[in-house]
Amino acid sequence: MAAASSSSGGGVGGGDDEPYLLGFFVSRIVGMRHYPRARVAGRETVGLVRQPLNRYDENAIAVFNARGEQVGHLPAAVAKTLAPLLDSHLLAAAHGIVPRSDSKINSNAYSLPCQIHLFATPDAAAVVEAVLQEAEIDLIHANHPEFALSQSAAVMEQTKKADRDVDKLFSLVGGKEGKARIPPMEAPGDVVRSELFDHQKEALGWMVHREETDDLPPFWEEAEDGGFENVLTHQKTEERPPPLKGGIFADDMGLGKTLTLLSLIGRTKVRNVGVKKAKGAKRRKVEDAGEGPRTTLVVCPPSVFSSWVTQLEEHLEPGSLKVYMYHGERTRDEEELLKYDLVLTTYSILGTEFEQEDSPVKHIEWFRVILDEAHVIKNSTARQTKAVIALNTERRWVVTGTPIQNSSFDLYPLMAFLKFQPFSIKSYWQKLIQRPLEKGNKTGLSRLQNLLGAISLRRIKEADIGTKSMIELPPKTVLECYIDLSAEEREYYDRMEFEGKNIMQEFGDRDSILRNYSTVLYFILRLRQLCDDVSLCPLDMKSWLPSNSLEDVSKNPELLKKLASLVVDGDDFDCPICLSPPTKTVITSCTHIYCQTCIMKILKSSSCRCPICRRSLSKEDLFLAPDVKHSDEDGSGNLGSDRPLSSKVQALLKMLKTSRTEDPLSKSVVFSQFKQMLILLEAPLKNAGFNILRLDGSMSMRKRLQVIKHFAHVGPDAPTVLLASLKAAGTGVNLTAASTVYLFDPWWNPGVEEQAMDRVHRIGQKKEVKVIRLIVKGSIEERILSLQEKKKRLISSAFGKKGGKDDKEMRVEELRMMLGLDKGRPVAGGSGSCPSEACHTGASSRDGGSCS
Structure with missing residues (x-):
């Protein structure tokens, strides 16, 4: 699922290029009879979530309450208008609000009114309004007499008053669990033959506690008049919210997280077998999960797959765990997979099978799902991220030594996977965490710290001054060794860098640089390769530089090859839409690089424009990247005796x-x-x-x-x-x-x-x-x-x-740097x-x- 808000919105006004509130229109939430147990409170903000893979309607926009339960969807005609605008990012965000307060608002309702507030940047506003007008949707602007009816305005007025109360709530959450020490736990000896370090025993105890807790999830309390209430969202429910069984295991790299996880899985195996039975007695029912399959699914990158295999051989008693490698040729039988204690697969396989109805991993109710190196899913719109979020399980673990690689928004997909409400809803994450952080507000950082304190465990190898290290490792020394280029290399490098600076200065403003983003990245790639070895780069300097500021690849096959090499040689180029390495790389006539699936979705939208430079695009403007072949793949080398x-x-x-x-x-x-x-x-x-x-x-x-x-x-x-x-x-x-x-x-x-x-x-x-x-x-x-x-x-x-x-400003700033x-x-x-x-x-x- 992709949330229908993809960027933060401002107030009624904003900066020159910030999304701002265009206005709102009144629609309805329909199909509520299909979700009779879901509740929506009066004046509640609801999440609008795009479902492009919906089997009944590719334009579908689902509606979720603050607890993350689907309550219905938007009418087909409204979704048909909004979906292309959201998919093409012409709409930065769409927020829904139920505009009346009635405690029995949806007890027998088939539909409900809903105010839908639309946010867009100034340069996209005209297009959005034109599309709405053509669809005969009446947008109520800020200067319209009925704008005062917007529940959003009332919510915004209350925000400042509520800020102090909200921060108090966050401060209470972070420290609750840490005050009561959780006892360490030994690994099950008949499964794990390796001795755990003290910090691993502590981690195992913490993980078992998280899985077996019956506590209310953070921010939920018993209401005085009965039932339960989320003190952040004011959502009320008569049913007790299920505990959050899992969390973020974020120990520093090299502290042996995998062995701790194997101990957790091994403990499940031991408890599933239970105590020895008397003759004719039934197997004892385990305390926390009942009988039945207790299969753990571990998802990891391909580079880590081999490490799990090695760790299984090194740390486990032979034959103690039944392990299935869901990779290469693999079964489609759900019952077969449930015979194993551990199923090991990769993110890419889950992404590939996400749209396959016969994929068994999609339908199994897993006992536990562990995402190893979980920072891989930092892009919430990537197919593999959607695939892991959709997995069925009660116990969910995020495992990574680097939970944040670039920004705090890397954490949002992790919250979505953990089903940590309300932060798994993008609009809440942005409102309570992301926007305060982006504005440099200290309360945003404090909230994030307290939030993570409630659900995560992180220890680092290096000790602070005066404290003992987590484990006794030999010291690590990190040095920078600075190297002088030869006179010939220096002359060549300086000339190329000088030309590059001139090009950037000619591009001038930010939008112009973004229009030529691929060219600038290609140039930076070549400068970096020059530092390694001139042999990595074309010797013809003209081949580096564009002949004009906006070339057309359809008339220049050499340019097409040059841009294709940016993906192959760079090894760190990401599609600007999904922020992942391109699959089936496509280059547009305006020289921008995307995944084929990503750019095809854009072409199906109402805009049909390049997301970077806004030029009109059609299928005829898309070119599959040609194969870029290097000589010397066998290592025979042009670095031999014939050149220095x-x-x-x-x-x-x-x-x-x-x-x-x-x-x-x-x-x-x-x-x-x-x-x-x-x-x-x-x-x-x-x-x-x-x-x-x-x-x-x-x-x-x-x-x-x-x-x-x-x-x-x-x-x-x-x-x-x-x-x-x-x-x-x-x-x-x-x-x-x-x-x-x-x-x-x-x-x-x-x-x-x-x-x-x-x-x-x-x-x-x-x-x-x-x-x-x-x-x-x-x-x-x-x-x-x-x-x-x-x-x-x-x-x-x-x-x-x-x-x-x-993001755009940061990207340009980094390019200039x-x-x-x-x-x-x-x-x-x-x-x-x-x-x-x-x-x-x-x-x-x-x-x-x-x-x-």
């Missing part, structure tokens, strides 16, 4: 040789986001006598598991260097056989780099870990570090992003000094160390 190695490759080789001299058996992992760079590294490393392996996203899960196991081998002929892609090896895998990590090129997102480091610095590591980031001095890579620090400051406030601008067009510039070298000749300049260290 890049400065960065030389620096890496020097440091690897130094490590080998100090310890011939030492192992290192070299991370890069560019698969082609990993391939180019193979030849020089082999020539230098290193035994290497490569791990990237093109490999099957079986192959990845083989590589990881092979890398763990010890001996004279064992591999000593693993060349790994951040996407394939940055999460979920165990690389503790290594003790040195090289980040060959910096990543936008500091959380992704932290995950990569913690593949090595985690439970099981016996040696001191050294992490070396290779940064080209005086380049775009320094500015990426500055961006990382900025994001760390935003995220560090206890899961929160403080302050904020809208990457090309050095913002004010200020970081100074290379930091406070530390690196004695290694490989660095050419210096290194800064968090711990005052050196990089070699």
Whole structure:
């Protein structure tokens, strides 16, 4: 399900480009007889949720009450008008309000009146109004005499008065559970053979407590006149709301979350078997869930799938749990799956099967669902996110060491999966959490902290000053090794960066930059690759630059190939609509890149315009991205004796040789986001006598598991260097056989780099870990570090992003920052000094160390 509000709305007025209240019209909630147990209170805000996959009406807009129960839907004629406007984002939001107060408002009603308030940006307002007028929907504007009847105005007047009360409610929620210590719990010995650390026992006790609690969910209380009331939404119900059985398990990376989860699943197995029976006696009914299948579904990214397989082999008694790998060729029999204790699958498989009626995972009532590396579903509109939210289960667990990667809105899909009302409804999340945070309001951060305190557990490896570490791990040192380019590389880089700055300045305003978004990203990608090795980039500078500010790919096949390489080479390009890597990449005639399914939905809407530049589009304006093939896929290399190695490759080789001299058996992992760079590294490393392996996203899960196991081998002929892609090896895998990590090129997102480091610095590591980031001095890579620090400051406030601008403004600001067009510039070298000749300049260290 996708909520019908996709952006925050302002008041009646707003900034020049902020969504504002166009007005409202009166419709009805129909079909209520199909939901006889759902209730709607008077003056209650209801959620309007788009259901594009509804089998009866592709324009369907469902109506949900504040508790998240569907109460009906909008009439077909109204939905037919609003759906295309919402899908194309011409409407930023649509909020529904039941405009009368009657405690028996829907006891026998088949329909109810509903005020629908519409929000849009100024540049979209005219189009929205024209569509409404054509559909003969009377929009009541702010200057209309009947506008005073809007219940929204009354709600807004009450908001300021209620703010203090709301904040008191939040402050009470966060600390309730923490005051009563939950006892730690041992793992079931007949299932789990590994001994748990103390922090894992505490986590297991906390998770069992969360699953077996009968407490009311946060913000619900027993009403004085009977029944139950949500003190935030004032929703009342005669039935006791079910407890929130689950939460967010957000321990730091490397603290052994998977073993804790296996212990939880193992405990379910033991309790399901029950005590030994007397002869002829029936199996004892377990305390909290009754008899029947108790199958846990674990969902994870492909890169983590192999890690679960390894952990199962390492930590469990053989045969103690029945495990089914729902991957590749798989059963469609629900009864077959329910014979297993654990079913393991991936997000992509769930996304693929979301629209398949014969998918068994959709129909099974799972005992428990665990989302591992759950930050994968941070995009609430992605199909795989909708698929996991729709799963049937009472126990829901979100597991991730990085619950926020970019902004606090990353948490909203997690709330939707957990069914944590009312925050699983987008309008409530935006009103109570997101908007106060974006305005820099301290109450927003405080609310978020208290909210997370009620449902999450997070511990970090590094201890604060004066406190003991969570586990005894060897220390980790993180260094920046700054590298000087050669004279030839510097001349080439400076010329290209100079041209790029000129282009950005020619684009000028924000809208113009966004119209040329793909071109700017392509240019930044090439600058980043130049820092690694000139061989990654086309040598013809003209091929980098557009001949004019708005080219047409239909007349330029070379441009089509160039933009396709942005997705293939970049490895971090996201579709602007679904914010996920494109599937079946499509390039528009106006040079913008989307998923085929995403842009086709836009074409079916009333606007038929490119979401970025607003040019009219038809099917004839869409081009499938051509295959981009690189030479040297076998690693034979054009980095051989016929050309000099890049400065960065030389620096890496020097440091690897130094490590080998100090310890011939030492192992290192070299991370890069560019698969082609990993391939180019193979030849020089082999020539230098290193035994290497490569791990990237093109490999099957079986192959990845083989590589990881092979890398763990010890001996004279064992591999000593693993060349790994951040996407394939940055999460979920165990690389503790290594003790040195090289980040060959910096990543936008500091959380992704932290995950990569913690593949090595985690439970099981016996040696001191050294992490070396290779940064080209005086380049775009320094500015990426500055961006990382900025994001760390935003995220560090206890899961929160403080302050904020809208996404488009942030995107443009970051693009300008990457090309050095913002004010200020970081100074290379930091406070530390690196004695290694490989660095050419210096290194800064968090711990005052050196990089070699």
